[in-house]
Amino acid sequence: MRTALSEHDFGMVFxxxxxxxxxxxTQLAALLGLSQARVSEVEAGARRLTGVKPVARISTVFAVPAQLLGFHADSAEPAAGNLACEEVDWVHRRDFVTLATAAALGSRLHPELERLADVLPDRLDPVARPRIGAADIDAIEAISDGFRRWDLAHGGGLCRSAALSQLHQVAALDDAVCTPYVRGRLQIATAELASMAAWLAYDIEDHNAARRLWTYALRTAQRAEGNPRSTDLMVVILLDMAHQALHLRRPKDALAFCRLAAATSTGRRYPVSPITAGYIHTVTAWCWATLGEPEPTRRALVDSEAGYADASDGTTPAWAWVVTDAEIAAQQGHSLYLLSLKRREFGEAAAAKLTVAAEGHPAEHERSRAVVLPTLAAAHFRAGDLEAAVQIGQAAVTAVTALSSQRCYARLRDLDTIAARHRFVPEVRDLRADIAASLAG
Structure with a gap:
């Protein structure tokens, strides 16, 4: 290996x-950010690997000392040999997609994966229990379900700390005495709770904490590969990561997560449920829409509808009760709205779908409705219906200010940006003043 590295014979290295x-x-390519064809060509000696970035990524992903790859110890290239940073910015780190890929593949090659539990936010001193059974897992699942229901109704702000506290207690059970069956359920329950805590952190715009929690959840779900729920949960976690990447205006990263989710959905022992397959295509549609690509967006939406249509009582997992007709309409409408930002002609169709969503969300899903309303108002602006835009915009301000969801306030800021193009209309000026007051508060 040392000889191959010194000669930059990466075919031998691979x-x-x-x-x-x-x-x-394919898995090696995903870890290194290359195509499978490129890896094949390098291994066969048909092409050489050139450029600092892919070589530096080999150093980072596989813990190869930077000096063996020709970098000086004080190399200015940050990715080369920089393997053990305790405090890292999880939002801006360049290798986050690679880290998530390694977790999804179950690779032990990324140095941070084995210490994820040590970098969870707000770590507490846990109370250890020597032995656990099925009733304990039932309790953990009920806790996660309770947090999910609270988030749908009120937003993540008020229960995020409680979820983290529960997660630290549950994570401490990793070494508890239990049967193999209970062990698998424990890993899934821990991953679900961590994923829920990540979503709550994301909802209040604590993106660093959300990324750490999702990565921990992904790694934990991967360890439970013998449990039928494992694949479904891993895919949903990856799609949540894509959701966040889109929120952070990183559509290419989001698309990479969607592709990893699709690969994970077909490459493991248990398949995903039809409803999860539909969600893969939905988030993929958001990515293409953000990139302003109508035809790939349309194809992804058609595939999404087919996946949801295949769902039945026998194939729908218990957690999927959150995927209602209103939620599906919101997903489709959001894709069309994202397209309308570059292609105005999609504004009317977006408004129609989002109206169905806003009217269909029940009272106990008020946060879901509040997320939709600012986008619905913006879609009306894009469609040229200023009266409806102002009316729904005022409803959005009222709904958002009643919740503890920073993500909803971010949607209000987006609405204000769209409304600013009509700032000379008196009613729009009043709406923008109300938005400014709510954001200041």
Whole structure:
């Protein structure tokens, strides 16, 4: 290996890594941010690997000392050999997609994966229990379900700390005495609770905490590969990561997460449920819409509808009660709205779908309705219906200010940006003043 590295014979390096780890060419390519074809060509000697970035990524992902790859110890290239940073900005780190890929693949090659529990936010001293049974897992699942219902009704702000506290207590049970069956359920329940805590952090715009929690959840769900719920949960976590990447205006990262979710959905022992398959295509549609690509967006929406249509009582997992007809309409309307930001002609169709969503969300899903309303108002602006835009915009201000969801306030800021184009209309000026007051509060 040292000889191959010194000669930059990456065909030999790739082959040796795959032999030792059991990774496929596709999995190795995903870890390194390359195509499978490129990995194949390098292994076959048909092409050489050139450029600092892919070489530096080999150093980071596989813990190869930077000096063996030709970097000086004080190299200015941050990715080369920079493997053990305790305090890292999880929002701006360049290798977050790679880290998530390694977690999804179950790779032990990324140095941070084995210490994820140590970097969870707001770590507490846990209360350990020596032995657990099925009733304990039932309780953990009920806790996660309770947090999910609270978030749908009120937003994540008021229960995020409580969820983290519960997660630290549950994570401490990793070494508890239990049967193999209970162990698998514990890992899934822990991953679900961590994923819920991540979503609550995301909802209050604590993106660093959300990324750490989702990565921990992904790693924990991957360890439970013998549980039928594992694949479904991993895919949903990856799609939540894509959701956040879109919120952070990083559509290409989001698309990478969607592709990883699609690969994960077909590459494990248990398949995903039809409803999860539909969600993969939904989030993919958001990505293409953000990039202003109508035809790939349309195809993804058609595939999404087909996935949801295949769902039945026998194939729908228990957690999927949140995927209502109103939620599906909101997902479709959001895709059309994102398209309308670059292609105004999609504004009317977006408003129609989002209206169905806003009217269909029940009272106990008020946060879901509040997220939709600012986008619905903005869609009316894009469609040229200023009267409806102002009326719904005022309803959005009222709904958002009643909740503890920073993500809803972010939607209000987006609405204000769209409304500013009509700032000379008196009613629009009044709406913008109300939005400014709510944001200041």
């Amino acid at each position: 082959a040796a890594i795959r032999e030792c780890t059991g990774l496929s060419q």
